[in-house]
Amino acid sequence: MKIKLTVWRQRNRNAQGAFKDYEVEASPDMSFLEMFDVLNESLISKGEEPVAFDHDCREGICGACSMVINGSPHGPRQGTTTCQLHMRSFQDGDHIVVEPWRARAFPIIKDLVVDRSSFDRIQQAGGYITVNTGAPQDANAIPIGKAEADEAFDYAACIGCGACVAACPNASAMLFTASKVAHLSLLPQGAPERRDRVRRMVTAMDGEGFGGCTNHGECSAACPKEIGQDAITLLNREFMRAGVSAK
Amino acid sequence: MELDAKIPSGPIEKKWDKHRFEMKLVNPANKRKFRILVVGSGLAGASAAATLAELGYEVDCFCFQDSPRRAHSIAAQGGINAAKNYQNDGDSVYRLFYDTVKGGDYRAREANVYRLSQVSVDIIDQCVAQGVPFAREYGGMLTNRSFGGAQVSRTFYARGQTGQQLLLGAYSALNRMIDAGKVTMHPRTEMLDVVLVDGHARGLITRNLITGEISRWAGDAVILATGGYGNVFYLSTNAKGSNVTSAFRAYKKGAGFANPCFTQIHPTCIPVSGDYQSKLTLMSESLRNDGRVWVPSNPEDARAPNEIPESERDYYLERRYPSFGNLVPRDVAARAAKKECDEGRGVGSTGLSVYLDFAAAIERDGRDQIEDRYGNLFEMYERITGESPYRQPMRIYPAVHYTMGGLWVDYNLMSNIPGLHVLGEANFSDHGANRLGASALMQGLADGYFVIPYTLGHYLATGWQGKVATDHPEFDKAEEEVKAKVEKLMGIGGRTPVDVFHRELGQIMWDHCGMARNREGLQKALQLIPELRERFWNDVAVPGDSMELNPWLEKAGRVADFLEFGEIMCHDALDREESCGGHFREEYQTDEGEALRDDENYAYGAVWEYQGPDAAPKLNKEELSFEYVKLTTRSYK
Numbered sequence: 001m002k003i004k005l006t007v008w009r010q011r012n013r014n015a016q017g018a019f020k021d022y023e024v025e026a027s028p029d030m031s032f033l034e035m036f037d038v039l040n041e042s043l044i045s046k047g048e049e050p051v052a053f054d055h056d057c058r059e060g061i062c063g064a065c066s067m068v069i070n071g072s073p074h075g076p077r078q079g080t081t082t083c084q085l086h087m088r089s090f091q092d093g094d095h096i097v098v099e100p101w102r103a104r105a106f107p108i109i110k111d112l113v114v115d116r117s118s119f120d121r122i123q124q125a126g127g128y129i130t131v132n133t134g135a136p137q138d139a140n141a142i143p144i145g146k147a148e149a150d151e152a153f154d155y156a157a158c159i160g161c162g163a164c165v166a167a168c169p170n171a172s173a174m175l176f177t178a179s180k181v182a183h184l185s186l187l188p189q190g191a192p193e194r195r196d197r198v199r200r201m202v203t204a205m206d207g208e209g210f211g212g213c214t215n216h217g218e219c220s221a222a223c224p225k226e227i228g229q230d231a232i233t234l235l236n237r238e239f240m241r242a243g244v245s246a247k
Numbered sequence: 248m249e250l251d252a253k254i255p256s257g258p259i260e261k262k263w264d265k266h267r268f269e270m271k272l273v274n275p276a277n278k279r280k281f282r283i284l285v286v287g288s289g290l291a292g293a294s295a296a297a298t299l300a301e302l303g304y305e306v307d308c309f310c311f312q313d314s315p316r317r318a319h320s321i322a323a324q325g326g327i328n329a330a331k332n333y334q335n336d337g338d339s340v341y342r343l344f345y346d347t348v349k350g351g352d353y354r355a356r357e358a359n360v361y362r363l364s365q366v367s368v369d370i371i372d373q374c375v376a377q378g379v380p381f382a383r384e385y386g387g388m389l390t391n392r393s394f395g396g397a398q399v400s401r402t403f404y405a406r407g408q409t410g411q412q413l414l415l416g417a418y419s420a421l422n423r424m425i426d427a428g429k430v431t432m433h434p435r436t437e438m439l440d441v442v443l444v445d446g447h448a449r450g451l452i453t454r455n456l457i458t459g460e461i462s463r464w465a466g467d468a469v470i471l472a473t474g475g476y477g478n479v480f481y482l483s484t485n486a487k488g489s490n491v492t493s494a495f496r497a498y499k500k501g502a503g504f505a506n507p508c509f510t511q512i513h514p515t516c517i518p519v520s521g522d523y524q525s526k527l528t529l530m531s532e533s534l535r536n537d538g539r540v541w542v543p544s545n546p547e548d549a550r551a552p553n554e555i556p557e558s559e560r561d562y563y564l565e566r567r568y569p570s571f572g573n574l575v576p577r578d579v580a581a582r583a584a585k586k587e588c589d590e591g592r593g594v595g596s597t598g599l600s601v602y603l604d605f606a607a608a609i610e611r612d613g614r615d616q617i618e619d620r621y622g623n624l625f626e627m628y629e630r631i632t633g634e635s636p637y638r639q640p641m642r643i644y645p646a647v648h649y650t651m652g653g654l655w656v657d658y659n660l661m662s663n664i665p666g667l668h669v670l671g672e673a674n675f676s677d678h679g680a681n682r683l684g685a686s687a688l689m690q691g692l693a694d695g696y697f698v699i700p701y702t703l704g705h706y707l708a709t710g711w712q713g714k715v716a717t718d719h720p721e722f723d724k725a726e727e728e729v730k731a732k733v734e735k736l737m738g739i740g741g742r743t744p745v746d747v748f749h750r751e752l753g754q755i756m757w758d759h760c761g762m763a764r765n766r767e768g769l770q771k772a773l774q775l776i777p778e779l780r781e782r783f784w785n786d787v788a789v790p791g792d793s794m795e796l797n798p799w800l801e802k803a804g805r806v807a808d809f810l811e812f813g814e815i816m817c818h819d820a821l822d823r824e825e826s827c828g829g830h831f832r833e834e835y836q837t838d839e840g841e842a843l844r845d846d847e848n849y850a851y852g853a854v855w856e857y858q859g860p861d862a863a864p865k866l867n868k869e870e871l872s873f874e875y876v877k878l879t880t881r882s883y884k
């Protein structure tokens with residue numbers, strides 16, 4: 001299949017970027033990133049500069065890949081990362097526009113590669129349970145119902161890719177932050193620090209320059225792990241509770 | 248090369264306790280004066296960095312991804328073993344130890360494996376305390392599944408994303424220490440050399456992957472937790488960035504590389520679909536709990552799988568290995584699949600796959616139960632192949648997955664270079680010639696949470712030789728070498744993309760040093776690899792600039808190392824004139840086609856020593872002695 005690509009090219013953080021057009025011969029069984037590999041190999045052979053993009057696991061779990069495809073983070077298929085998207089989701093002759101995540105808190109490093117270290121800093125502000133290695137009691141001493149464990153898992157499944165931010169009209173990191181808060185607050189182990197955690201993580205999030213949440217819901221629609229809006233409801237509840245207890 | 252494994256004396260179940268008591272400690276006030284350089288933020292690196300920081304050490308941690316959370320451990324699917332015996336089904340520390348030594352085909356060190364089994368139980372406690380959402384029973388207790396090579400149910404799991412959840416647990420512990428100012432994290436930073444001062448590992452040279460800047464780091468000890476080298480085969484289940492570079496640079500500085508030819512080919516991966524294929528996707532071993540492997544009995548049978556009646560299917564694992572059935576260890580299952588395909592019974596358009604069928608399980612337990620257990624794997628399969636495993640069997644084929652070989656370490660996880668410690672998949676310590684499923688996660692976390700925090704202190708208290716600074720001439724030398732290599736790669740000005748060379752190397756390795764090996768093939772590979780390397784250095788195209796983000800330069804550096812390392816693997820495979828675990832030499836097999844081990848002559852760890860460019864590496868041996876596990880022919884019949 002013949003694909004026409006329009007790709008964002010930007011030399012570095014401070015350079016001016018621009019779209020550039022390419023043509024690629026793809027196969028329906030290729031992944032989207034493999035199509036980029038083919039493009040890049042042909043660019044290299046022609047002595048042109050290939051397109052930089054983030055990727056590693058190529059199986060939808062590391063959260064590295066990050067392309068906005070025809071306006072949607074990770075492209076048209078629901079619950080699918082860019083690396084898991086296959087060309088059979090497109091038609092021969094399609095024109096595909098590819099851009100990086102766009103958000104103030106995710107500055108562009110080069111082409112389609114952005115700096116997501118702000119996400120790490122949010123996690124460092126309390127996205128953990130304080131427990132030293134070697135201190136714990138037997139694992140089965142803390143019974144946790146299957147339903148609660150499953151629910152906590154659903155939020156813990158976040159891969160930290162940033163599609164939620166890229167999809168949000170305000171570039172808010174609410175869903176990302178909420179997933180961690182929800183995961184830990186639903187488990188008994190997370191209870192002792194729940195108030196501090198939510199306060200600190202929200203403060204860190206605001207400090208990184210992410211926008212506020214105005215309930216558009218685009219984040220959940222773009223999330224490759226399909227984390228729902230209820231995470232945000234949970235965060236808000238935790239935040240309220242933390243606020244009340246502070247007084 | 249001196250190879251003293253430093254195994255403590257005494258009965259095996261007392262060795263670790265005794266050693267912990269006898270090791271020297273660093274007092275709490277002094278710990279903060281020591282700076283530890285940890286390369287890698289996967290399960291092994293993150294758990295080590297966090298725990299050492301908790302103890303009071305100052306830690307610098309490096310990874311090449313943009314975040315420590317993206318280390319390749321994140322991709323592990325099926326589970327983690329531990330001898331908890333929660334199922335009351337006869338498990339014990341001794342049984343896990345026994346299964347692991349046997350599963351490794353008697354090429355691992357008993358004392359290390361025993362310790363691994365001992366600390367396995369603490370790992371689960373630690374992870375639960377961190378909030379890792381393991382699968383549970385309705386009553387709230389942890390549940391288990393079975394993995395290959397074991398007849399008990401001792402594998403803990405978090406759906407099909409166990410590695411992700413364990414790594415996020417370790418990442419959260421790391422974050423806590425970053426928050427506390429005890430760990431400084433350096434993401435998008437690649438280690439390009441280790442610096443030795445007076446023979447001790449005292450520093451690193453790194454490249455900042457965004458700016459291209461080359462930097463020096465001085466420390467009091469170095470820990471490499473940089474993962475496995477399966478990508479030498481180009482196609483593997485490893486993440487694209489996984490590499491041998493840091494281990495290989497240490498090897499060139501004198502560290503012994505042990506059993507490099509021991510690679511694990513995982514039996515259940517999604518088959519290759521075309522030349523553009525960039526990686527292979529694993530379908531977790533846990534699927535063999537419920538999936539049944541078969542091929543049509545008649546090689547000519549071209550019907551769709553669902554149209555082939557039971558009586559015309561060959562469930563060859565169940566037939567050949569009645570007591571373990573579909574749950575034989577990986578090496579056995581992988582070779583059996585290869586045999587079926589080589590003999591013409593493979594399925595799919597290429598004939599290079601076999602069926603993994605869930606129809607019976609769905610019929611027995613219902614679709615919901617199966618979805619609960621494997622939903623995400625089934626989805627992953629459907630996304631890649633466009634076919635639903637709920638409706639038709641999966642098609643699977645073996646693929647390179649894990650490397651048992653790695654840098655040689657003693658009982659303290661220290662290499663033969665004092666101060667250079669190696670953890671996780673990067674070392675060779677626990678899995679012998681074949682790793683059992685769900686044991687890599689266990690080993691990575693055992694090394695990082697529970698072993699290195701003790702043994703590193705002992706080195707600092709007894710072997711450490713005073714502070715060094717980055718203006719030491721050894722740093723000048725190492726930095727110059729690194730810069731020269733970068734410049735050389737940038738200056739070649741060739742026309743051929745790096746991946747072309749990498750694919751070609753992968754093909755050579757797969758053909759001659761893959762699932763089956765023989766003398767002639769290995770000798771041929773030893774001829775082909777240097778030729779390919781020569782072409783690489785004359786014609787590789789590295790676009791862009793070295794002082795910016797340059798993924799092609801990164802890749803070229805890694806492939807350059809693979810191009811040398813592949814040769815060492817072939818030397819190792821050639822030397823080992825026996826078949827054991829993942830190493831199958833066609834000359835050494837039984838009449839039934841099973842591996843034929845030679846304990847008399849090959850019960851050793853083969854440790855390769857660098858002899859300079861263009862010289863063949865030198866073989867050293869660590870003889871293995873088995874006091875507890877009796878060497879028998881592994882039988883899963």
Ligand SMILES: Cc1cc2nc3c(=O)[nH]c(=O)nc-3n(C[C@H](O)[C@H](O)[C@H](O)COP(=O)(O)OP(=O)(O)OC[C@H]3O[C@@H](n4cnc5c(N)ncnc54)[C@H](O)[C@@H]3O)c2cc1C
Nearest residue numbers: 287288289290291311320325326438474671672685687688
């Ligand atoms: C698809 C898949 C599924 C698996 N499933 C299971 C399972 O179910 N159970 C099980 O027990 N095992 C499983 N394994 C194996 C297991 O995941 C790995 O062996 C284990 O996670 C390795 O952990 P590690 O910490 O040693 O290395 P990794 O997680 O690979 O981490 C390596 C780290 O080193 C860093 N690094 C590497 N080179 C450099 C360099 N030059 N400079 C700077 N940093 C560097 C990387 O950035 C990374 O942080 C699976 C493996 C794969 C591929």
Ligand code: FES
Nearest residue numbers: 056058063065083
């Ligand atoms: S590359 Fe890892 S999620 Fe896409």
